[in-house]
Amino acid sequence: xxxxxxxxxxxxxxxxxxxxxxxxxxxxxxxxxxxxxxxxxxxxxxxxxxxxxxxxxxxxxxxxxxxxxxxxxxxxxxxxxxxxxxxxxxxxxxxxxxxxxxxxxxxxxxxxxxxxxxxxxxxxxxxxxxxxxxxxxxxxxxxxxxxxxxxxxxxxxxxxxxxxxxxxxxxxxxxxxxxxxxxxxxxxxxxxxxxxxxxxxxxxxxxxxxxxxxxxxxxxxxxxxxxxxxxxxxxxxxxxxxxxxxxxxxxxxxxxxxxxxxxxxxxxxxxxxxxxxxxxxxxxxxxxxxxxxxxxxxxxxxxxxxxxxxxxxxxxxxxxxxxxxxxxxxxxxxxxxxxxxxxxxxxxxxxxxxxxxxxxxxxxxxxxxxxxxxxxxxxxxxxxxxxxxxxxxxxxxxxxxxxxxxxxxxxxxxxxxxxxxxxxxxxxxxxxxxxxxxxxxxxxxxxxxxxxxxxxxxxxxxxxxxxxxxxxxxxxxxxxxxxxxx
Amino acid sequence: xxxxxxxxxxxxxxxxxxxxxxxxxxxxxxxxxxxxxxxxxxxxxxxxxxxxxxxxxxxxxxxxxxxxxxxxxxxxxxxxxxxxxxxxxxxxxxxxxxxxxxxxxxxxxxxx
Numbered sequence: 001x002x003x004x005x006x007x008x009x010x011x012x013x014x015x016x017x018x019x020x021x022x023x024x025x026x027x028x029x030x031x032x033x034x035x036x037x038x039x040x041x042x043x044x045x046x047x048x049x050x051x052x053x054x055x056x057x058x059x060x061x062x063x064x065x066x067x068x069x070x071x072x073x074x075x076x077x078x079x080x081x082x083x084x085x086x087x088x089x090x091x092x093x094x095x096x097x098x099x100x101x102x103x104x105x106x107x108x109x110x111x112x113x114x115x116x117x118x119x120x121x122x123x124x125x126x127x128x129x130x131x132x133x134x135x136x137x138x139x140x141x142x143x144x145x146x147x148x149x150x151x152x153x154x155x156x157x158x159x160x161x162x163x164x165x166x167x168x169x170x171x172x173x174x175x176x177x178x179x180x181x182x183x184x185x186x187x188x189x190x191x192x193x194x195x196x197x198x199x200x201x202x203x204x205x206x207x208x209x210x211x212x213x214x215x216x217x218x219x220x221x222x223x224x225x226x227x228x229x230x231x232x233x234x235x236x237x238x239x240x241x242x243x244x245x246x247x248x249x250x251x252x253x254x255x256x257x258x259x260x261x262x263x264x265x266x267x268x269x270x271x272x273x274x275x276x277x278x279x280x281x282x283x284x285x286x287x288x289x290x291x292x293x294x295x296x297x298x299x300x301x302x303x304x305x306x307x308x309x310x311x312x313x314x315x316x317x318x319x320x321x322x323x324x325x326x327x328x329x330x331x332x333x334x335x336x337x338x339x340x341x342x343x344x345x346x347x348x349x350x351x352x353x354x355x356x357x358x359x360x361x362x363x364x365x366x367x368x369x370x371x372x373x374x375x376x377x378x379x380x381x382x383x384x385x386x387x388x389x390x391x392x393x394x395x396x397x398x399x400x401x402x403x404x405x406x407x408x409x410x411x412x413x414x415x416x417x418x419x420x421x422x423x424x425x426x427x428x429x430x431x432x433x434x435x436x437x438x439x440x441x442x443x444x445x446x447x448x449x450x451x452x453x454x455x456x457x458x459x460x461x462x463x464x465x466x467x468x469x470x471x472x473x474x475x476x477x478x479x480x481x482x483x484x485x486x
Numbered sequence: 487x488x489x490x491x492x493x494x495x496x497x498x499x500x501x502x503x504x505x506x507x508x509x510x511x512x513x514x515x516x517x518x519x520x521x522x523x524x525x526x527x528x529x530x531x532x533x534x535x536x537x538x539x540x541x542x543x544x545x546x547x548x549x550x551x552x553x554x555x556x557x558x559x560x561x562x563x564x565x566x567x568x569x570x571x572x573x574x575x576x577x578x579x580x581x582x583x584x585x586x587x588x589x590x591x592x593x594x595x596x597x598x
Contacts, residue, residue: 010545013580037542037573044544046511063542064509066490119512119546 011130014042018138022145029054029149032142033061036113039138040064043131045099045115046124047091049073051083052103052111054146055153064116065090084114091116096124099131101139105146113139172267175250178260180204180222192235192267204265209236214245218265221247225260231270244268303417303430307366309373309409309455310434311350311380312441313341314359316404334358337403340387348380353428359441363416363429374411374451374458378485381407381449388447404447408440411454432475439473440482449485456483495521498597501566502530505593507539514540515550522554531563536593538569548581555586564588566596 018038021031029052036050040063047064060077062070069090080086084100096117103111113135117124166173166186174193175184181203185193193208202208204218213233221228227248235241246266252259315321315337322330338360342352345362349370353361362380364373371379384405392402412433420426433454440450456465464486470479491508502525508514522533533554537543555565565587567578578584590596 010580017576017580033541034573038577040509040542041544041548041573041577044511044546064511119544121512121546121549 007130010042011134014038014134015137018134019141022138022141028145029057029059032059035138035142036061037063039113039134040115042134043099043115043127044119045127045131046093046117046119047087048113048115049083049087050111050113051077052142054110054149059111062087066092083112087114088116093117094124097126099127099135101132101135103139103142103146105143105150110146111142170269172269174204174265174267175262176204176265177262180218180263183262189267192239204263209238211236214243217245217247221249221263221265225249235267241269241271244270303415303419305413306416306429307373307412308414308416308429308433309364309377309411310414310429310437311345311362311364311377311407311409312359312438313381313384313405313407314357314441316406316446318358318403321401321403333400333403337388337391340391341384341405344380344383344387347383348376350376350380354426361434361438363414372458374409374455375460377409377411378449378451378455378459381409382485385447385449406441406444406446407449408437408442408444408451409449409455410434410437410440410452411458435475436473436480439475440471440480443471443473443482451483451485453481453483491517493517493521495525497525497530498593500530501532501534501597503534503536503593503597505536505539510537510540510543510547510551512546512550514543515547519550519554523557526557526561526563531558531561532566532596533558533563534566534568534593534596536568537571537574540574541571543574543577545581548577548583551583552586555583559586566590568593568596 018035021035021038022028032050032052036048039045040048045064047062049060049062052059058078060074060083062073065073065087069092073087073090077083077086084098088095088098098117099115101113102109103113115127115131115135118127118131119125163186166184167188169186170188171186172189172192173184173186174182174189176182182193193204193210210218211234214235217228217230217233227246229244229246231244233243233245235243245268248264249260250262250264252261321333325333337358338355341360345352345360348364349367350362350364353363355361362377364377364380366373370376384407388403388405395402410433412431414429414431414433416429417427419428419430436452440452444450450468450471451459451465456462459465466484466486468482468484471482472479491506491510491514493504493506495502495504497503502522504518504521506514506518510518518535525533535551551565558565567583567587567589569592570578570589575589578589588596
């Protein structure tokens with residue numbers, strides 16, 4: 001009885017030990033050999049092996065074979081579909097009893113614990129139920145540990161995937177708990193928000209050096225507990241980059257209600273973008289800029305039909321003027337002229353489509369709250385004429401030659417969009433309305449503003465309109481009714 | 487059984503040092519006992535068992551080791567275990583062997 005009790009105590013002790021071996025660490029696979037030896041020591045098996053195929057790795061541990069048989073076992077086991085018969089074939093003594101149990105994960109057999117012949121002081125005997133129990137418990141524990149390892153590896157894989165996604169973005173991304181303690185930060189966030197005093201990221205609100213603007217935004221998000229965005233915030237005094245910030249609370253369902261568990265912040269550096277945008281507005285109209293930025297670099301060829309007033313102006317006699325003056329003077333004069341004229345177009349809600357030499361091509365689209373495009377285009381032309389007159393007075397005072405321009409305005413449907421090739425495209429307008437406006441401009445005399453019938457129809461007052469003789473223009477069978485704006 | 491079990495022995499400063507290689511089961515245990523008793527009969531009372539090359543020990547092997555301890559106790563001697571693998575050291579602890587035998591990291595720690 002004492003002996004049985006001692007054996008039972010030993011059994012429970014071994015279970016505990018094996019349990020600790022398997023469950024104490026994630027890398028328990030490296031402890032499998034020890035598990036095998038521990039069981040062998042308890043059940044007194046003459047020989048045995050533990051075989052496991054997990055992931056793309058094979059584990060094979062054995063004992064009780066002669067050195068040469070052990071070598072053969074290791075070399076041959078990969079070619080054998082069933083490892084146990086191979087093991088038995090390598091034992092040179094009589095097989096009295098065997099004990100075998102599979103190692104399973106979700107009913108899939110991944111390996112085996114196998115033992116041969118139970119030793120006693122009197123010779124070889126049969127394995128006992130307690131031996132069977134120990135092996136059964138062990139194989140089950142290994143199965144559970146493998147299952148857990150599956151989860152751990154999956155979690156690790158997902159975590160790595162998350163990290164690589166987070167780090168592949170140029171945004172700084174920070175996830176916090178409800179108290180704004182940072183739980184996760186990608187590389188960009190670590191670079192921006194690492195406190196000068198600490199290597200670790202602590203609290204988003206008071207643990208890192210950010211500007212009062214950012215701090216206010218964070219405070220507002222916490223207060224409102226809703227998704228918010230802000231643009232143009234300065235990161236910090238020492239790092240004055242401009243940010244576009246998105247924030248969103250993380251809420252999980254707890255029973256029926258929703259509990260706030262934290263926040264996710266995304267900080268985009270828009271310093272360069274803003275600089276580029278500022279520079280860009282000098283080259284393209286605001287509408288075009290908005291279109292380009294909204295397409296996020298994926299602008300495609302193609303267009304849409306829109307009603308608009310097309311405006312053309314050019315300087316009369318500019319060719320001869322440029323021939324008579326130095327290139328520097330011509331460029332300086334042109335710049336002064338354009339600065340003045342383009343402002344007039346913008347004032348009336350028009351967009352400069354392009355500048356070709358001394359020619360300005362502008363488009364006036366229909367805009368809510370603004371007068372009809374024809375009205376705005378004509379008004380712009382009239383303002384331009386007035387300013388040009390003032391400009392000429394100034395030039396005359398300087399002893400410089402005055403400049404005169406001509407304007408042609410037409411109204412109708414145009415095709416606007418990206419026109420060109422895949423490599424080089426212009427956001428512009430095309431169509432007969434555009435061509436006619438250009439022809440009107442060519443026909444205009446000094447400081448003359450010529451408009452088409454379609455433009456005239458939309459003008460509220462015709463008092464300042466002078467009817468001209470119909471004009472024959474290239475590409476038109478019928479002469480065009482043309483009006484001059486006085 | 488089929489496994490090769492071998493040992494070497496030497497006497498160092500009146501200590502019998504036995505170095506084992508292989509499974510300490512009934513066969514391994516009896517081989518050790520045979521060697522130890524041979525020297526005990528010649529008057530050796532201190533036996534050092536260097537188990538560096540033995541990775542597995544079973545309870546039959548342990549019971550034979552206990553017999554050696556008892557035999558040494560009869561002559562006022564002592565058994566020492568050295569170079570134990572963690573598995574064997576743990577098994578010996580569970581089996582209570584260190585109540586009657588001593589352990590050391592290496593044989594030289596005992597023999598000097």
